[in-house]
Each structure stands twice: as C-alpha cells, then as structure tokens.
Amino acid sequence: MKTIFTLLALLSGTLAMAQQTSYRNVNTSINDNGKDALSIQIQADRADGEQLRYSRTFNVAGLTKAQKDALKNHVLDSLGLSSTPPPQALLTPPTPPAGAMTAPTPPGLAPGVETVRLVCPSCTDRMKLEISGTGYAYSRSQHSDKEKTSIFPIDLPLEPGDYKLKYWQNGVLQTQTPFTVKAGEKNVITVK
Numbered sequence: 001m002k003t004i005f006t007l008l009a010l011l012s013g014t015l016a017m018a019q020q021t022s023y024r025n026v027n028t029s030i031n032d033n034g035k036d037a038l039s040i041q042i043q044a045d046r047a048d049g050e051q052l053r054y055s056r057t058f059n060v061a062g063l064t065k066a067q068k069d070a071l072k073n074h075v076l077d078s079l080g081l082s083s084t085p086p087p088q089a090l091l092t093p094p095t096p097p098a099g100a101m102t103a104p105t106p107p108g109l110a111p112g113v114e115t116v117r118l119v120c121p122s123c124t125d126r127m128k129l130e131i132s133g134t135g136y137a138y139s140r141s142q143h144s145d146k147e148k149t150s151i152f153p154i155d156l157p158l159e160p161g162d163y164k165l166k167y168w169q170n171g172v173l174q175t176q177t178p179f180t181v182k183a184g185e186k187n188v189i190t191v192k
Contacts, residue, residue: 022047023081030072036061038068040075050151053139054079059112059159071113071157078115078155114181118154118165120191126170127151129191133163152191167191 023044031039042054056075060068118129128141129151136158142151160183167175174192181187 023052026081028076028081032060032068038071040072042076042079042081044081048149049143051139051141051143052079053137053141055137057135074113074157078157112159112183113157114160114183114185114187116156116158116181116187116189118152118156118189118191120150120152120167123150123152123167123169123192128166128168129154130166131156131163133158133161136163158187165189165191 023046026044027042029039029041036059037057038060039057040054041056042052044052046052054075058071060071063071126141126143127150129139131138138156140151140154142149158181160181162178162180164178165175166173169192179189
C-alpha cells in the first residue's frame with residue numbers, strides 16, 4: 001500500500017512538471033494608474049517556438065490593492081507564467097453599500113471579468129491567434145512544425161463586451177469573426 005501511494009505521488013509530481021509551460025525572454029509590464037486602470041503587457045517566447053503577446057487594460061475602479069493583486073495573479077496563472085495561485089482571501093470583492101444589488105463574482109476573478117475559453121479540436125502545426133477589443137489586445141502563436149501540439153484550449157480573463165478574433169494556420173487566415181463576452185454566462189468560443 002505504501003509503495004502504491006509513493007508511486008502515485010511521484011507520478012502526479014511528474015505530470016505537474018510536464019504541464020508547466022517553460023517560457024524564456026519574458027517581458028512583463030504591469031502599470032496601475034492608482035485610480036481606475038490597470039494595464040498588463042506580456043511578451044514571451046517558448047523553447048518550442050510558441051510566442052505569447054498579451055496586452056490588456058482593466059477597469060479596476062473600486063477594487064482594493066488585494067483584489068488588483070488577485071487579478072494580476074489570475075492573468076499570469078491563466079497564461080502559464082505563474083505557478084502560485086492567489087490566496088482565496090484576496091478574491092473577495094468589497095462589500096457593496098446596504099441595499100445595493102450586485103451579481104455574484106465567479107471564484108478567482110475580479111468583479112466584471114469573465115473567463116472565456118477558446119477551443120479548437122482541429123488546430124495544430126503553425127498557429128497564430130489574435131483577439132482585440134476596446135482597450136484589449138492578445139496575440140499568441142506557435143511556429144513549430146515538429147510538434148503536432150495545440151495552443152488550445154486557452155482561458156482568458158475578459159470583461160463583458162465585443163471582441164474580434166483572427167486565427168491563422170500554416171500562414172493562412174482561417175477565421176476572422178466577432179464575438180461577444182456576456183456577463184454571468186458560460187463563454188466558450190470555438191475557433192475554426
């Protein structure tokens with residue numbers, strides 16, 4: 001029994017290490033204007049040729065420092081750049097005024113931010129994905145012909161609103177489509 005437990009512990013540790021994304025040349029810029037805007041820009045290269053380009057400005061009016069830190073950690077975690085999740089206490093939104101009606105905030109997200117899952121069952125080889133919206137730009141690519149892997153699924157923290165998605169495979173534009181992120185709904189976008 002002790003041997004089985006030891007083997008399971010070793011196997012889970014090995015799988016966890018294999019799932020970690022190894023980026024190099026990581027350039028991160030996080031700016032908080034101290035009022036209502038928090039911008040995060042990230043550029044990174046992965047050993048297998050994948051490139052990550054992320055640029056987003058969040059409306060953080062009314063958020064505490066702890067909630068802003070939780071938002072930063074969530075973005076970094078969702079991009080595979082941080083392995084330490086934020087403490088649960090940091091994810092608690094401020095108490096609204098008495099009598100105010102508010103929508104519940106999903107665990108792990110700042111108020112007003114939804115997790116959008118991008119999936120593509122047939123996307124492999126050389127890929128490039130761009131998403132843009134008001135105050136938001138995201139770009140991710142993979143240039144490796146050797147690995148038949150996919151950058152999908154991708155989970156992005158996005159504010160509700162309208163966005164535009166472009167997807168290239170092997171240098172050819174496959175999809176160019178608008179999509180809307182809706183508050184309080186399951187937001188899954190199928191690419192291609």
